[in-house]
Amino acid sequence: MPRTTRPRVHAPRPRAARVQRGVYSLEYAMVFLLFFALIYTIVCYAIVFTFRFGLQNAAEDGARAAVRYQPSLEQRRLHAQEVALARTRGWLPVEPEVRATVLAQGPLCDATAAGRCSVQVTVQASGLNRVLPPLAGLVMPDVLRGQAQVLLDGRAL
Template sequence: MRLSTTRSMNPQKGLALAHRQRGATAVEFALVFPLFFTIVYMIITFSLMMVAQQNLTLAAEEGARAALNYQPNTSLQSALTNRAAAACVAAQAVVASIVSAATCTSTASACSPSNGMQCVQVAMAYDYQNHPIVPSIALLNITLPKTLTSSATVQLNPENIQ
């Protein structure tokens, strides 16, 4: 009965095989690392973008709620203008520490001609292309949005505005 030859029987052959495999791990790592890094980078980037988007949404909602508060006024139009301005002040206060470059616009207008209600819309925007949260990497920035936006609207009864 003949046993098959193994490395233990021929130590020279095993040593030569180990010597040939010496740089294989480094080459495999060099091939896999860029893919792994890209995946981790995109997970972090999109997670932080979602946090910024949620904060913009929260700010727009808080601004819309602030438009419900009484503001000093002399007419219906000045009341709506003052409430819209107060809405942006409240919205900017919410995002000031997180997304400091966010801009707020608020408009007051009639919701629909049939019901006579007035609406205040608060819109938040963040220029992500010029103010990225995570520094962008070449070729990966084509998947990122240029701006993040969010808006909220509150409906006001004209009888309760002044």
């Protein structure tokens, strides 16, 4: 004798289950906003760190260029400034301010400890808040700076 199946009769849902029907979409929306804010923050900070490391590398390259032989201190300073500026062209969205200064302990730069000279290269970019994604400018710095200093050997001057 074949077994006959009776149609299932679903019991009505309790009132508490009917109230919970849209809660998953609400939870998803809240969790999505949290994850989106986290990813957005990571991307914004990555952009700032990339700009900052690029400026630091440009300053270091400029300082290394000052060590190369040049006939005078002024030419070393200018060469360091040109190299640092060249390293920021093409990738930096704003025009940076590049400054190279000769720091001397005495009136003359020579090989003695009292007459040591150094070249300090500073690369500074202002107005980066215009480049960053929206809302990131509220917490991100507007001015980024890279700085490097190299001690010159007085015997090579």
